[in-house]
Amino acid sequence: MSEKAVEKIQASPEEAVAKKQTAPKLRKDMTKWEWTRRQMAINKVGYLLVAPYFLVFLTFTVAPVILSLILSFTSFNMLEWPKFLFMDNYVRLFLDDDIFLIAAKNTLIFAVMTGPVSYLLCLMFAWFINELTPKIRSIVTLIFYAPSISGQVYLIWQVLFSSDSYGYANGILMKMGVINSPILWFQDTDYIMPLVITVALWTSLGTSFLSFIAGFQVVDKSYYEAAAVDGIRNRWQELWYVTLPVMKNQMMFAAIMSITASFGFGGIVTALCGFPSPNYCAWTIMHHLEDYGGSRWEVGYASAIATVLFLIMIGCNMLVTKMLSKVGK
Amino acid sequence: MAKKHFKFKIKSHHLNRSVGGDIGINIILVIFGAFMFLPMLYAFMQALKPLDELWMFPPRFFVRNPTFKNFTELFRLMSTSYVPFSRYVFNTAFVSIAGTFGHLFLASMAAYALTKIDFPGRHVMFKMIRLSLMFHATVTSITNFITMSALGWVDTYWALIVPAFGSTLGLYLMRQFIDSSVPDVILESARLDGAKEITIYWRIVMPMVKPAWLTLIVYCFQGLWNSGTSIYIYSEELKTFNYAVQQILAGGIVRSGASAAATVIMMLVPIAVFVVSQSNIIETMASSGLKD
Numbered sequence: 001m002s003e004k005a006v007e008k009i010q011a012s013p014e015e016a017v018a019k020k021q022t023a024p025k026l027r028k029d030m031t032k033w034e035w036t037r038r039q040m041a042i043n044k045v046g047y048l049l050v051a052p053y054f055l056v057f058l059t060f061t062v063a064p065v066i067l068s069l070i071l072s073f074t075s076f077n078m079l080e081w082p083k084f085l086f087m088d089n090y091v092r093l094f095l096d097d098d099i100f101l102i103a104a105k106n107t108l109i110f111a112v113m114t115g116p117v118s119y120l121l122c123l124m125f126a127w128f129i130n131e132l133t134p135k136i137r138s139i140v141t142l143i144f145y146a147p148s149i150s151g152q153v154y155l156i157w158q159v160l161f162s163s164d165s166y167g168y169a170n171g172i173l174m175k176m177g178v179i180n181s182p183i184l185w186f187q188d189t190d191y192i193m194p195l196v197i198t199v200a201l202w203t204s205l206g207t208s209f210l211s212f213i214a215g216f217q218v219v220d221k222s223y224y225e226a227a228a229v230d231g232i233r234n235r236w237q238e239l240w241y242v243t244l245p246v247m248k249n250q251m252m253f254a255a256i257m258s259i260t261a262s263f264g265f266g267g268i269v270t271a272l273c274g275f276p277s278p279n280y281c282a283w284t285i286m287h288h289l290e291d292y293g294g295s296r297w298e299v300g301y302a303s304a305i306a307t308v309l310f311l312i313m314i315g316c317n318m319l320v321t322k323m324l325s326k327v328g329k
Numbered sequence: 330m331a332k333k334h335f336k337f338k339i340k341s342h343h344l345n346r347s348v349g350g351d352i353g354i355n356i357i358l359v360i361f362g363a364f365m366f367l368p369m370l371y372a373f374m375q376a377l378k379p380l381d382e383l384w385m386f387p388p389r390f391f392v393r394n395p396t397f398k399n400f401t402e403l404f405r406l407m408s409t410s411y412v413p414f415s416r417y418v419f420n421t422a423f424v425s426i427a428g429t430f431g432h433l434f435l436a437s438m439a440a441y442a443l444t445k446i447d448f449p450g451r452h453v454m455f456k457m458i459r460l461s462l463m464f465h466a467t468v469t470s471i472t473n474f475i476t477m478s479a480l481g482w483v484d485t486y487w488a489l490i491v492p493a494f495g496s497t498l499g500l501y502l503m504r505q506f507i508d509s510s511v512p513d514v515i516l517e518s519a520r521l522d523g524a525k526e527i528t529i530y531w532r533i534v535m536p537m538v539k540p541a542w543l544t545l546i547v548y549c550f551q552g553l554w555n556s557g558t559s560i561y562i563y564s565e566e567l568k569t570f571n572y573a574v575q576q577i578l579a580g581g582i583v584r585s586g587a588s589a590a591a592t593v594i595m596m597l598v599p600i601a602v603f604v605v606s607q608s609n610i611i612e613t614m615a616s617s618g619l620k621d
Binding site: 036043045047049050052053056057059060061062063065067068078124125128131140141142145150151153155159160165166167168171174175210213215228233234237256257259260261263264266286289290294299302306309310313314317318321 | 361463551574
């Protein structure tokens with residue numbers, strides 16, 4: 001009798017625990033909605049923690065995109081209530097707006113010249129820098145990274161390529177007798193695009209560069225030793241077969257950073273060649289957007305431009321990440 | 330035995346490396362390093378040149394008689410500006426600090442919840458963040474103006490500070506860092522001890538992710554420091570240091586010395602911030618990878 005009682009007492013806590021664990025219905029017994037609601041109730045503190053950030057994020061990043069998609073179908077000048085136009089803005093953009101087509105062409109040239117080129121430069125420099133000893137490595141990293149964080153220091157290129165004979169480039173060329181009169185570098189349509197692309201590349205070793213620098217340091221040294229045993233013969237094979245597959249995630253992140261940045265060099269163009277650039281020769285979609293949205297207050301039309309730009313950027317990024325995710329598969 | 334060990338060490342250092350390749354790499358690094366560095370050095374040289382050297386033909390790269398006159402000239406110009414110059418500096422400092430800390434707290438709180446609390450919808454939220462890394466902020470600038478004016482924030486500090494809270498790169502990096510460096514076991518044991526989520530976030534997770542904080546601070550600060558004219562601000566009293574420097578830069582030939590000095594000041598601050606935080610930023614970036 002007493003033995004049984006003791007047994008019961010001993011068993012009961014375990015039983016209670018067992019009961020408590022089986023008491024809630026299992027996931028398979030619930031409908032999806034029931035399960036979700038239960039999870040939401042249990043983890044409601046999660047929503048509390050993300051709420052402040054997401055309030056700001058939704059207001060200033062998500063809402064503007066949706067709003068500009070809606071406004072792109074209307075004519076809106078910020079004063080009167082928007083008039084619904086349906087596709088008129090887009091028709092005008094692609095068929096009637098010659099300057100937009102110039103802008104689209106320049107944007108693509110910019111993106112192709114600065115996006116992939118800058119990406120490959122980031123990879124190459126990070127790879128080379130990784131071969132250096134740690135102290136020198138951090139100094140060289142700083143030298144390559146500094147132009148991208150130094151605000152408007154790219155204006156120094158305007159001094160280097162200044163249009164009078166006191167500019168460094170003109171001064172040297174005139175002294176050597178190559179030219180007789182100074183070249184108007186940032187006003188001459190032949191020189192603007194190459195120069196601006198050079199400056200853009202100069203400032204482009206930013207976040208993606210750092211991501212690569214970090215990626216190379218993550219790779220475990222023992223992989224290299226194992227690879228050498230397995231017959232990897234030179235640094236190219238090592239990069240291709242060992243390093244890149246290991247840092248695939250960094251590669252994807254760096255690609256997104258490079259591509260997004262390659263569409264954002266409008267500010268440099270404006271600062272170096274003025275707004276608008278001579279003969280619209282370095283006019284990008286970004287400038288077109290600024291022109292219609294900021295100066296002419298044709299917000300509906302500007303929204304159509306913004307939507308097109310948004311789709312181009314997202315499209316390029318999706319395409320590239322799809323391509324990169326195939327690396328090593 | 331000792332000799333053998335030594336030999337292996339040498340070998341592992343030079344694993345798969347040809348001498349020719351090493352030389353080639355160093356040559357390329359020197360050439361491109363010069364391309365990156367010389368314009369920066371030139372900016373620095375310009376700031377130290379007296380006026381007669383700035384306007385000399387043929388122009389010289391290096392300064393002959395370095396002087397700080399350009400900097401004193403810059404400060405003189407600053408003291409004569411319409412709005413006291415300290416106001417611009419205060420604006421930049423205030424906006425940078427308020428924006429950065431707000432961003433740090435909001436983003437790290439959200440990053441913790443997104444990584445370590447399993448609430449429905451968190452994957453969708455993170456997908457949205459990832460998607461937003463894929464487009465440039467210019468796309469939203471026009472419609473944001475509408476939002477700002479609806480909120481009545483046009484021409485106030487709020488228009489500069491609050492959008493910085495929602496910067497996505499910071500949240501993204503913080504989330505990846507928490508994901509890779511905070512083990513679930515620690516959080517589970519804290520939860521079993523009855524700790525609230527907010528306590529876990531503040532007392533356990535935040536001290537573990539210091540490199541990521543610093544990265545967020547540096548990124549956010551750089552963004553705000555380098556932001557010049559904002560379309561949301563038109564009062565002179567609310568404009569930032571960067572804007573004031575742009576005005577001096579726009580002054581043309583007369584002010585070329587002062588503008589060179591201003592450029593150097595503008596560039597040295599972010600560089601100094603980066604030098605101090607470099608190792609932490611690299612550590613954070615190591616976890617930045619994007620998984621598909």
